[in-house]
Amino acid sequence: MDDSHYDIAQICENGHVVNSMARDYPNSNQNYCDKCGAPTFINCPSCGSSIRGYYHVPGVIGFSDYTAPSFCYKCGEPFPWTIAALKAAEELSDELDGLNDDERESLKKSLNELVRETPSTRVAETRFKRIMKKVGKDGYESMQSILTDIVSETVRKTIFGA
Ligand SMILES: [Zn+2]
Ligand SMILES: [Zn+2]
Incomplete structure (x- = not known):
């Protein structure tokens, strides 16, 4: 049994x-x-x-x-903590240095796709990595700490390499 x-x-x-x-x-x-x-x-x-x-x-x-x-x-x-983390990541997107408005919008859109495992997730990963290359180390690390717990292990390794 x-x-x-x-x-x-x-x-x-x-x-x-x-x-x-x-x-x-x-x-x-x-x-x-x-x-x-x-x-x-x-x-x-x-x-x-x-x-x-x-x-x-x-x-x-x-x-x-x-x-x-x-x-x-x-x-x-989504559970309350997923909603809270997404909201924090969106707010952070507005605060990051080195991005223009299009990049901020694009980054925010990709967040929603990163937390779900869908065919668009792969596209979102590529977009996310490209945009995050432009932000400073502090912004990058803040984003990493917000997203680490709500994205899958696969996504985490792809976008942050750890
Ligand atoms: Zn339910
Ligand atoms: Zn708590």
Whole structure:
């Protein structure tokens, strides 16, 4: 019998994973995040489904990494932390030195495609890298820290090389 199952995750509004095993280890649950003070969620705010947490595999000891999902697997809506990070990345796009207005708009558009895995993601990666070459080191690093948690590992490696 296969007893593998997803636990439920408790994640704060800003994407900090408070407890990736909120069902099996509810003692570690918190109403508010101890890193940023924001309220925590165990359900998708759009459809009410439980947020998928740690994947339990019987007999396997040791903890694999858990990262907060960017979108709800049930309704497809972005989670609050995905929306917050996208908004921050858009605001940063307006602050970056060395870009003209077209480049800023183009950069903002590519952000939405980078967080989703679609055929346009590859195009967005190319555009993103081309535009980000023009910005200074500080801007580049700020953008990297905002996007790192919400893009897939593949996208992260392609656009930031790490
Ligand atoms: Zn937090
Ligand atoms: Zn949902």
